[in-house]
Amino acid sequence: MSSLHLKELFPSKFSFIIFVGYIFLFVNQGILVTASQQSDNNYNYNIVTVVLLTEVLKLVVSSLLYCRENSATNLVTEIVTNKNVLILYFIPAFLYCLYNNLAFWNLSSFDPTTYYLLLQLRVVITGILFQVIFKKILSRTQWISLLILTLGCMMKQINFPINSIPISDSVKKATSVSLGLDAIFIFTQIICSCLAGVYNEYLLKNRGASVNIFVQNVFMYLDSIVCNVLILILNGTVIQAFTYENIAKVFTYKVLLVMINNAAIGIITSFFLKTLNSILKTFASALELIFTALLSYLLFDIPIYVNTVLSIGTVLLATFLYSQNPVHNPPKPTSVDKEKLLQIEEV
Template structure:
């Protein structure tokens, strides 16, 4: 009889893995709910969303700096930044992709309810699997691909019953094909591609290319690049000057906006820990599992109904997650190699200088 149990040791390889997994889901669920709650009745925002993203990246940078300086000196920081300047430049790629992703999140959450938004984002699952195989040269098993495909089918089923939110000035598409060809679906697909490439590329930097760099220093690199990218977006939109005016700054001091900024900053820190200890494939499943909780919370808080198609889609997502948990992807990169080297260095420091080399 085949083993149908969850492979916990492979799914969560370290003692903190499960805590990081749950924290990641909670932060993202809360973010979707809070962004929706901050919308006006016409689904627009009373604040500059690009400014909010910029302040979020600045908050992440400050948090990473504080966490790094807790165990290091400023001289060490400057030395390491100079030594790993190439890694700083490489982080510009995921920073730019995440910049597009974060800004599109506000646009797409204004067009879809949270449950539909998160369901449609699951198209990134199959794309992530393909990109993961190419970048890490790891072939996914048949069972893993089947679970990814079932997950995608769940998204398609939900899409069959999806219609965009209506407004007084626009009549939303009513059929699947209208939705497929709509502008918002196109923008959401761009967001999906940004998420896939940024997540896998970031994991590559954390586990291989920049594995010897302290994780908080890597976060500092990421957020420096992210701030540059967001400033470029503001400049392109002609909103750079307005973003720092009194009117714009006072808007982000609304309690709900401050909560969004702080929570999104936590999301960034937790995501780096997630990709370091787990992997981008499991990250997509964590995002899918958010659907169950988001659907319930959206129904309770906003009165958004859970229809039959949504229920079936959530059931498929849950089944796919259970199926994947039996045979999860294990991708440690060069982490084990570096950790062994660090352990050896620590042991050498504990030995007396004149200790005999043999008995």
């Protein structure tokens, strides 16, 4: 890959760091969640409680990051001034809320490698939503790379006769994805991921472009907390979720690592969508497969089959093809940006 194509993909060193960090944290999340499961693949802690407390952690971190250079009074003023953006953030907050809760369920039904491969079915849906929301038509090369990426994901579910290793119970469960409730849950998670990612990018780069990114994160996590509390109310488990027994189960080192890693994912995702775009985000998610497959094999003895190798190879091919003609979707210039541009032109 030439340096020219790399510059087109990553306009700055910071954006490349964000890209690598995003992949690392997401791979780590799948591994950590799997490690927090019991032997029967279930959880001994309340997953809604964990998601809610994680959103609270994200809110605290975002607020502290903003207050490094601003006062708490300024934060309150920003929230009141941009209350319309705060309301708009309820859409991605609700979608991410469903996504986060479904992630725990689906990781108990599929091994981490299969889980991430199935999530790549969101690629084409993301491309369509990107065109609709940003009114940008993807080129033929971009669409071909997206379709190849989707093919690579589907290839994982083909059981080649050359596979000599008996299929384990976990893989048998994963290959029956077209049946039952698991298929509905994974498809719902895919839709939530696509719509939330593209709409969040829209808010970061258009409607909320002039709002500090940490303030936008505060909006997201305030709304997410409300959404998670509503889920607890609808389930009738508000009191149960915060019993001493449930809280004690959360404060174990494995669950705390899941929460901290997830909080870091939330922060870095906002920077990813601000500096890069949701199309490249789908490729970053696909590249997670390589590392997830290797780590799942090393840590959990989950075998790597021929279909997994072919799938990963196809994903790499699609990523290379996309890198030859990446999407450009810079943030909408703010009034400050326009003033700086005029000053440069005058000089």
